[in-house]
Amino acid sequence: MNDESVRTGSRPDPDALLKEVQRDEAKRGRLKIFLGYSPGVGKTYAMLQEAHVLRMRGEDVVAGVIETHKRAETEALLDKLEVIPRRRVEYHGMVLTEFDLDAVLKRKPAIVLMDELPHTNAPDSRHPKRYQDVEELLDAGIDVYTTINIQHFESQVDVVAQITGIRVQETVPDTVLEEADEVQVIDIPLEELTQRLKEGKVYIPEQARRAMENYFQRGNLVALRELTLTLVARKMGAELLNYMKAKAIAGPWAAGETIMVCIGANPYALQLLRRAYSIANDANAEWYAVYVSTPSIKELTEQEKLYLTEALNLAEELGARVITLTGTDVAREILGFAREHNITRIVLGKPLRSRLGSFFKAGPVQRLLQASAPFELHVVTPAQEKEPAAAPGRRKGSLDLRAYLTVVGMVAAISLVNFLLSHFVNPISLVFLYLLPVIGAALRFGTVPSIVACVLSLLTFDFFFTEPRLSFVMYRAHDIINAIIFLFTSIVVGQLAKITNQRNFALQLRLTRVALIEEMSKEFFMLPPVEQLIGGFMQRAEEWKSVLPLLRTTVLDDVSHIIIKYVSKVIEAPSYVLFTQNGRLRVWSKSGTKADLGSHEMAVAEWAFTHGESAGAGTQTLSNARACFIPMKTGGDVVGLIGVEHEFRNLLPEQRRLLGAIASLAALGAMRWAKV
Numbered sequence: 001m002n003d004e005s006v007r008t009g010s011r012p013d014p015d016a017l018l019k020e021v022q023r024d025e026a027k028r029g030r031l032k033i034f035l036g037y038s039p040g041v042g043k044t045y046a047m048l049q050e051a052h053v054l055r056m057r058g059e060d061v062v063a064g065v066i067e068t069h070k071r072a073e074t075e076a077l078l079d080k081l082e083v084i085p086r087r088r089v090e091y092h093g094m095v096l097t098e099f100d101l102d103a104v105l106k107r108k109p110a111i112v113l114m115d116e117l118p119h120t121n122a123p124d125s126r127h128p129k130r131y132q133d134v135e136e137l138l139d140a141g142i143d144v145y146t147t148i149n150i151q152h153f154e155s156q157v158d159v160v161a162q163i164t165g166i167r168v169q170e171t172v173p174d175t176v177l178e179e180a181d182e183v184q185v186i187d188i189p190l191e192e193l194t195q196r197l198k199e200g201k202v203y204i205p206e207q208a209r210r211a212m213e214n215y216f217q218r219g220n221l222v223a224l225r226e227l228t229l230t231l232v233a234r235k236m237g238a239e240l241l242n243y244m245k246a247k248a249i250a251g252p253w254a255a256g257e258t259i260m261v262c263i264g265a266n267p268y269a270l271q272l273l274r275r276a277y278s279i280a281n282d283a284n285a286e287w288y289a290v291y292v293s294t295p296s297i298k299e300l301t302e303q304e305k306l307y308l309t310e311a312l313n314l315a316e317e318l319g320a321r322v323i324t325l326t327g328t329d330v331a332r333e334i335l336g337f338a339r340e341h342n343i344t345r346i347v348l349g350k351p352l353r354s355r356l357g358s359f360f361k362a363g364p365v366q367r368l369l370q371a372s373a374p375f376e377l378h379v380v381t382p383a384q385e386k387e388p389a390a391a392p393g394r395r396k397g398s399l400d401l402r403a404y405l406t407v408v409g410m411v412a413a414i415s416l417v418n419f420l421l422s423h424f425v426n427p428i429s430l431v432f433l434y435l436l437p438v439i440g441a442a443l444r445f446g447t448v449p450s451i452v453a454c455v456l457s458l459l460t461f462d463f464f465f466t467e468p469r470l471s472f473v474m475y476r477a478h479d480i481i482n483a484i485i486f487l488f489t490s491i492v493v494g495q496l497a498k499i500t501n502q503r504n505f506a507l508q509l510r511l512t513r514v515a516l517i518e519e520m521s522k523e524f525f526m527l528p529p530v531e532q533l534i535g536g537f538m539q540r541a542e543e544w545k546s547v548l549p550l551l552r553t554t555v556l557d558d559v560s561h562i563i564i565k566y567v568s569k570v571i572e573a574p575s576y577v578l579f580t581q582n583g584r585l586r587v588w589s590k591s592g593t594k595a596d597l598g599s600h601e602m603a604v605a606e607w608a609f610t611h612g613e614s615a616g617a618g619t620q621t622l623s624n625a626r627a628c629f630i631p632m633k634t635g636g637d638v639v640g641l642i643g644v645e646h647e648f649r650n651l652l653p654e655q656r657r658l659l660g661a662i663a664s665l666a667a668l669g670a671m672r673w674a675k676v
Contacts, residue, residue: 029138030181033117034147037228038221040193040202043147043186044068044115048077051113051145055081060110065099065130067115071201081113089122096122101133104142111143118152118170126607128623131172150228153177154318155277163223164215173317174277177235185232190221234281257285261320261347262334262364264291265304268349268382269311275380276347277318285344289315290323290337291653292330309650324653331367338375345376403445407453410437415460422465431461516566517661523562524669559670560589563642563662567591570658571651576627576643578605579670585609588640597627597643605629605641612638618647630659632667639667 034043051061063083068074086097119130151160154171161167261276263269280287327333418430434457442450560577567575574595579588604622608615608629615621616628628648632639
């Protein structure tokens, strides 16, 4: 078969075949979504009707969570189904009722009905969101039927907010829709929905009147209906495309597109991600969320760090490949990545800098617009043009009085030296000593203070060392030439010093990361393998059974202390290492004597160990725990856990990367002994 036949689609696509096989596997449950464009269209009613049809066919159907909103027709359908009792949760003096996940897993029906998919579970629930309960049911082989409205999908939040003026708080990632096996659109005419509102079948009369004046305006409903149909059409198109690839059906395949969105530590990153997700979905394209980590990351405020971590978390939820680049030139790093990964479209945020600032220094967006590269640029205007109120603390670009006082002090010190040297050296030569405060300001404080140092040095030299002295007037030509040369030289030297310092800092970040991993690898590989210890200490085979537990404990003690040592270098927070002993998970080592894990945290750790997934504080699972737990995995086997008393969502990209590397290395180091 020649290359041309491959390009024309005569061979099945391996990835598409894998998706089709996974879709047909019976081990995982099937997900059916009843999707509406608005509350009141009849999603729950339609789901219950289908449940009765399935029950008549002999299917084992139970109702997990059904919200009837006291509608008589809906309650009548529910009365004829088996309903799983809800569990009761006490919260701030109130008693809440929630879906009982464990009861359904124990009952193990063929199909379970789950209303209101975006619902947020009560505190102390296993999962913070109901859609995560659904994921666990599907993994257990149970089919799930569920309901949701268009405004609750993450990618639609901004669009729906612009249409209706209402921003929903409870959302689900769009990957839920992508992974659904069937989507049924519950679409009723606008007039029928309006009539249902008037009859009180959606809200009580007073609420219905207010709703019709606001959310349920005809224009809003038309737009929401169109959004719903477009979203479902996009999903159907993607499934058809995958099927054609899997079956090698020939077609006019276009070249694949790859999309990149550039995010920063600002509140508009979430909007950019949602827009990029929509573009990628429309184009059926792979997409990247890229953040360029510059030396200025050490100057980020706590609020900016929060913006960054929220953006990275949302990118992962939306299915992007999250990439963190390290460098001093944002535009150059973006261009390099785009060329290396054959990016066809780049999504950027419109810069919010002032026109004056853009005139003196072109930002990354302006430089990318001027770059000659074969990709499209999508510049997205933020929903609001003004920056939100700054959090307490100094922000980048704010006036740092200490920096400018230091600049004045350096210029004054050089001036005193020049006064002494002026008795022995021609004053004309003394001007170049003023390069020292310019370079020092550039290295320590950045561009603006170095320019201030340049101008202040020039004025000081002119005032005290050129004729006529104690005056800013220059008469001699060589003084004027010297001043001009000094001005340009100091600016250039100052900027070169700043760039060199930034590149050195970026290099130090890379070297620190590599050195940490290298040092940890050496310490792990110095540990003896189990066969060597057994062969060296025992002459008879039966001796090993009594000695091996002691050797295992000793080696795992060494491994856990190594892990704690390097985790402490990444993040200053209490940390733990957990391994199993006699079939039970226990804390093997911890960073301090005061650090300890309670029964609730140990239960979360057990879940993370059993499922091989991160869990705990700041994750998607059991997030109300005090610590987050990262599994040490190798070849699909979970060797142990690393626990850190810190919100996982609030970890910076570099910290996540290093913790992941430590977990992987630790798994390799402990694998031989943890399984003994």
